[in-house]
Amino acid sequence: MKKIVLTGGGTAGHVTPNLALLPFLKQEGWEVVYIGSEKGIERSLIGAAGIPYYAIATGKLRRYFSKENFSDMLRVVQGVAEAKKRLKALKPDLVFSKGGFVAVPVVLAARSMGIPVIIHESDITPGLANKIAMPFAKVICTTFPETLGHISKKRGVHTGSPIRRELFEGNREKGLQLCGFDGAKPVLLMMGGSLGAVKLNQCLRGELPKLLQKFDTIHLCGKGNVAKELVGQKGYRQFEYVSAELAHLFAAADLIVSRAGSNSICEFLALKKPHLLIPLSKNASRGDQILNAASFAKQGFARVLPEEEMTPETLMENIITLYKNKNKYIEKMEKSGFSDGTRGVLSQIRKF
Numbered sequence: 001m002k003k004i005v006l007t008g009g010g011t012a013g014h015v016t017p018n019l020a021l022l023p024f025l026k027q028e029g030w031e032v033v034y035i036g037s038e039k040g041i042e043r044s045l046i047g048a049a050g051i052p053y054y055a056i057a058t059g060k061l062r063r064y065f066s067k068e069n070f071s072d073m074l075r076v077v078q079g080v081a082e083a084k085k086r087l088k089a090l091k092p093d094l095v096f097s098k099g100g101f102v103a104v105p106v107v108l109a110a111r112s113m114g115i116p117v118i119i120h121e122s123d124i125t126p127g128l129a130n131k132i133a134m135p136f137a138k139v140i141c142t143t144f145p146e147t148l149g150h151i152s153k154k155r156g157v158h159t160g161s162p163i164r165r166e167l168f169e170g171n172r173e174k175g176l177q178l179c180g181f182d183g184a185k186p187v188l189l190m191m192g193g194s195l196g197a198v199k200l201n202q203c204l205r206g207e208l209p210k211l212l213q214k215f216d217t218i219h220l221c222g223k224g225n226v227a228k229e230l231v232g233q234k235g236y237r238q239f240e241y242v243s244a245e246l247a248h249l250f251a252a253a254d255l256i257v258s259r260a261g262s263n264s265i266c267e268f269l270a271l272k273k274p275h276l277l278i279p280l281s282k283n284a285s286r287g288d289q290i291l292n293a294a295s296f297a298k299q300g301f302a303r304v305l306p307e308e309e310m311t312p313e314t315l316m317e318n319i320i321t322l323y324k325n326k327n328k329y330i331e332k333m334e335k336s337g338f339s340d341g342t343r344g345v346l347s348q349i350r351k352f
Contacts, residue, residue, distance in 0.1 A: 003031040004349070005090060007106040008098030009042030013263045017120060018098050020162035020342055022049055025349075033090060035083060037102040048243070056082040058102040079105030080112075087113055094118065094352045097137075099130045111136035116352050120345060122161060122262040123288040124295060125150050139348050143262050143341065144295060157348060160341025161266040167247045168271070175252025178245055179237035181216040186323065188215040189253035191264070197222035199307065200257070200278060205230070206312030211319070212236060218249055255322055257315075260289035260296075260304075269301055269338050274329040276322045278315075281307040300332035 004025060008014040018034070025032050036042040038055040046053050057078040083106045087095075095110040095117045097103040103119075110117050119137040121130050124144045134140055140151050143161040176183050188211070192200045201221050204211070211217060212235045219238045221227075226238050242249060250256075250271055258264055260279035268275045277296065279289030296302040303325075305318045322329070 001029055001031050002094070003033070003090065003092040005033055005035055005087065005092040005095045005106070005110075006098070007035045007095065007103045008100050009036045009040040009102045010100035011261075012041055012045065013122060013261050014098045014100035014103075015042045015045045016164060016263050017122070017162040017341075017345075018096070019045065019049060020164040021096070021345060021349075022051070023165065024342060024346055028346075028350075033092070035086060035102075035106050040100075040102060042100075042102070054086050056086065056102070056105060058105060076101075076105055080108050083109035084113065087115060094349065096120070096349065097133060098122075099127060099133075101129050104129050104133050107133040107136050118345075118348055118352075120159075120161075121147055121151070123147070124291040125288060127286070127288065138352075141341075141345050141348060143266060144292075146291075146295065157344070159344030159348065160338070161263055162342040162345050163267055163270045163340040165340075165342075166244075167250060167267055170247030170249070170251030172248075172251040175218075175245075175248035175250070178248060179216070179218055179252070181235070181237070181252070185214065185216045185235065186254040187218060187252050188255055188257065188319065189218045189220070189249060190257040191220040192222055192259060197225060197259075199310070200259070201225055201227075203310055203312045203315045204257075207316045208233075208236065210316060214320070215323075218253065220249075255319070255326060257319065260293040262288075262292050265292060265296055265302065266338075266341070269296070269333055269336065270340055272330050272333045274303075274322055274326040275301075276303045276305060276318050278305050278307055278310055299336065301329060301336065303329070 006018045008018055033052045034046045035054050035056060037058045057075045087109055095115055097107050097119045107117050117137045118139045119133055120141040122143050124146045140156045141159040145158045148156045148158060190204050216235045221238050223240045226240055230236060256268055256273050256275040260277040277293040279293040293304045297304045303322045
């Protein structure tokens with residue numbers, strides 16, 4: 001039996017594509033283990049999947065000067081040593097990295113031991129962690145075709161992003177029941193991702209009375225962000241975080257408002273859900289979400305509202321416009337030829 005080590009973490013976006021691959025790897029006879037950080041979100045997500053998990057030291061890599069860069073660099077070195085020790089014991093045939101800072105020590109250790117590495121890059125332009133790791137990879141899979149212009153032409157392959165198959169198995173009626181909705185109104189789903197939800201939450205709630213006249217609203221507001229005074233509000237259901245329920249909530253939603261993380265927007269596209277994207281600004285990120293959103297807008301898949309222009313009023317206006325034109329966006333998505341990237345990534349894994 002062949003063995004594969006999956007790695008990646010820091011945000012859910014660096015983990016969910018690995019989870020999408022997991023059932024198919026098992027079906028094809030791979031023994032799967034995971035290397036991640038001690039306290040990262042990947043530990044709980046992978047733990048729920050029931051595969052062996054090993055933690056290593058990791059440090060955050062920054063593009064700006066900070067005293068913490070020195071101590072974190074030492075943690076990266078420590079992480080490489082710990083990853084080498086773990087890989088020596090596991091003896092994997094392949095390492096598949098989804099990115100994030102924890103993946104860098106694993107990739108470096110694997111390369112030093114002659115273990116082949118496949119990397120998947122979610123965004124149009126590679127993040128810092130993947131920029132460091134990419135020279136040590138045999139294959140670099142990409143979500144967007146535009147990414148191929150930023151990486152080695154010999155090793156880059158446009159595969160798309162793996163999509164969790166359970167998302168296609170959602171039930172609208174179950175989603176409505178989870179929220180206490182009767183289905184009489186169209187359903188709006190707003191999600192802010194694991195980062196950057198606060199401003200979205202404020203704008204949505206600022207216009208909530210008007211919004212609820214037209215839409216029942218599902219609000220994935222993030223941990224610790226539930227508005228207690230709105231609990232029990234008719235037509236409005238808040239969740240800090242959902243897991244297995246997400247497929248049913250997607251099925252219930254007629255349109256989605258979200259940040260523009262690549263994994264999420266690929267899921268919206270796969271499910272053919274009209275969506276309004278509000279990418280994180282360059283003040284809060286390196287600008288990758290702005291590029292992701294621009295690509296989807298250019299292809300006619302999504303409407304985009306820049307964060308700098310977002311107010312409760314402009315948010316409401318854009319939601320109304322999106323809903324009025326929802327069939328146009330659905331048609332574009334249906335004609336896109338988009339396919340789940342799971343098959344493309346697996347085809348690269350099978351080569352090793």
